[in-house]
Amino acid sequence: MLKLDDLDRAIIKLLKSDARLTISEISSKLGKPESTIHFRIKKLQEKGIIEKYSIILGDEIKPKHTAFLVLRVEKPVIEDFLERYLEYITKTLSMLPNVLAVAKSKEDYIIALVGEETQEKLERFIEDNIKTIPTLKEVIVLPVREFKKGADLIGFLAEI
Amino acid sequence: MLKLDDLDRAIIKLLKSDARLTISEISSKLGKPESTIHFRIKKLQEKGIIEKYSIILGDEIKPKHTAFLVLRVEKPVIEDFLERYLEYITKTLSMLPNVLAVAKSKEDYIIALVGEETQEKLERFIEDNIKTIPTLKEVIVLPVREFKKGADLIGFLAEI
Numbered sequence: 001m002l003k004l005d006d007l008d009r010a011i012i013k014l015l016k017s018d019a020r021l022t023i024s025e026i027s028s029k030l031g032k033p034e035s036t037i038h039f040r041i042k043k044l045q046e047k048g049i050i051e052k053y054s055i056i057l058g059d060e061i062k063p064k065h066t067a068f069l070v071l072r073v074e075k076p077v078i079e080d081f082l083e084r085y086l087e088y089i090t091k092t093l094s095m096l097p098n099v100l101a102v103a104k105s106k107e108d109y110i111i112a113l114v115g116e117e118t119q120e121k122l123e124r125f126i127e128d129n130i131k132t133i134p135t136l137k138e139v140i141v142l143p144v145r146e147f148k149k150g151a152d153l154i155g156f157l158a159e160i
Numbered sequence: 161m162l163k164l165d166d167l168d169r170a171i172i173k174l175l176k177s178d179a180r181l182t183i184s185e186i187s188s189k190l191g192k193p194e195s196t197i198h199f200r201i202k203k204l205q206e207k208g209i210i211e212k213y214s215i216i217l218g219d220e221i222k223p224k225h226t227a228f229l230v231l232r233v234e235k236p237v238i239e240d241f242l243e244r245y246l247e248y249i250t251k252t253l254s255m256l257p258n259v260l261a262v263a264k265s266k267e268d269y270i271i272a273l274v275g276e277e278t279q280e281k282l283e284r285f286i287e288d289n290i291k292t293i294p295t296l297k298e299v300i301v302l303p304v305r306e307f308k309k310g311a312d313l314i315g316f317l318a319e320i
Contacts, residue, residue: 004221004320012215012320019179019213051218051315053179055172058211061164068263068271070230070302094309101310103228105302111228113310142230142265149254150261150273155211156316160164160172 004049007032011040012050019053056155063098063115065122066154069130070140071110082108085135092133098125100157108137115154164209167192171200172210179213216315223275225282225303226260226314229290231270232298242268245295252293258285260317268297275314 004012010030014021023041027034044050073085086104093102093112101113114130116122122143131139147154164172170190174181183201187194204210233245246264253262253272261273274290276282282303291299307314 009320012217015215017212017214019215048218048220050215052177052216052312054177054214054216054312054316055175055179055210056212056214057172058208060208068228068265090306090308099309101307101313103307103310104305105228106305109302111302111304142269142271144271145264145266147261147263148250149259150263150317152212152214153261153313153317156214157310157313160169 007036008040008044008049011037012044015041015050054156056152057158057160058155061160062155062158063100063122064117065119065143066100066113066115067122067126067141067143069110069112069114069126070142071112071130071136072138072140073108073110074135074137075108076135086110089133089136093130096129097159098122098129100154100159113157115158167196168200168204168209171197172204175201175210214316216312217318217320218315221320222315222318223258223260223282224277225279226273226275227282227286227301227303229270229272229274229286230300230302231272231290231296232300233268233270234295234297235268236295246270249293249296253290256289257319258282258289260314260319273317275318 011026014026014029023034023037027037073082073089076082076085090102090104090110093099098114098116099112100115103111105111114125116125126141171186174186174189183194183197187197233249236242236245250262250264250270253259258274258276259272260275263271265271274285276285286301
């Protein structure tokens with residue numbers, strides 16, 4: 001882990017909350033010279049600590065109803081095929097625009113985050129596009145009722 | 161859902177991949193006048209379609225080992241207390257820097273995304289800080305082996 005000092009952390013916090021802040025605005029917020037802020041941001045980017053700048057989509061456009069899915073894949077007779085099944089399913093899921101994120105987990109588990117405009121559409125999407133995937137043994141649907149932390153991730157992952 | 165045309169979508173896609181692109185760069189990438197791009201971005205912001213600009217932290221600093229946790233809360237004798245338990249646990253979790261996201265799900269379920277620098281630290285964090293939370297009945301740990309989609313969400317949610 002790289003060493004970051006308080007100034008680096010303060011700059012990162014500000015940019016996380018608004019990446020459009022100018023050097024001059026950050027400088028006056030933190031009471032440090034613009035040249036220092038400029039140099040620090042340059043360093044943070046060069047070191048790969050700040051990797052990318054992106055946008056978060058708002059309520060007007062992001063899916064209002066989301067759910068985490070825990071998927072279990074059928075264990076194939078030939079054990080080596082499990083990885084192929086996992087690969088096939090995660091690849092299929094990742095191509096669907098309503099699938100915001102998908103990851104392989106331990107053994108026969110897959111996790112996905114899905115979203116839709118309405119509860120009905122979300123349920124239909126899960127019934128029609130997820131539960132119909134071959135080699136899938138079980139689908140546990142965990143609807144998101146309320147984010148306590150990380151709510152922004154939906155607007156971050158949403159596709160248009 | 162608001163109507164977006166192809167130009168809006170193209171602008172959003174570009175800004176998602178790099179929110180630092182200037183109006184002039186977007187203009188030349190899309191072959192549209194700068195004034196049009198400027199106007200469209202202004203509109204997208206005003207309508208709340210683009211809500212925020214943020215940064216994504218890189219491999220150097222973001223947690224390398226992550227897991228989704230499915231938590232089940234003890235059902236209290238007095239049923240009305242369940243919501244208090246859920247509120248207490250999600251609030252406690254959201255204050256921990258290793259908890260990247262946490263959400264209340266259906267009934268007695270909570271979902272969390274946690275991360276740490278090493279596998280050992282992640283396991284210890286779950287043992288010491290999650291499994292010890294009172295009123296928690298069950299903790300299912302689903303380690304992330306590989307994101308197929310949405311991998312950026314870790315660098316987006318990571319705290320420093």
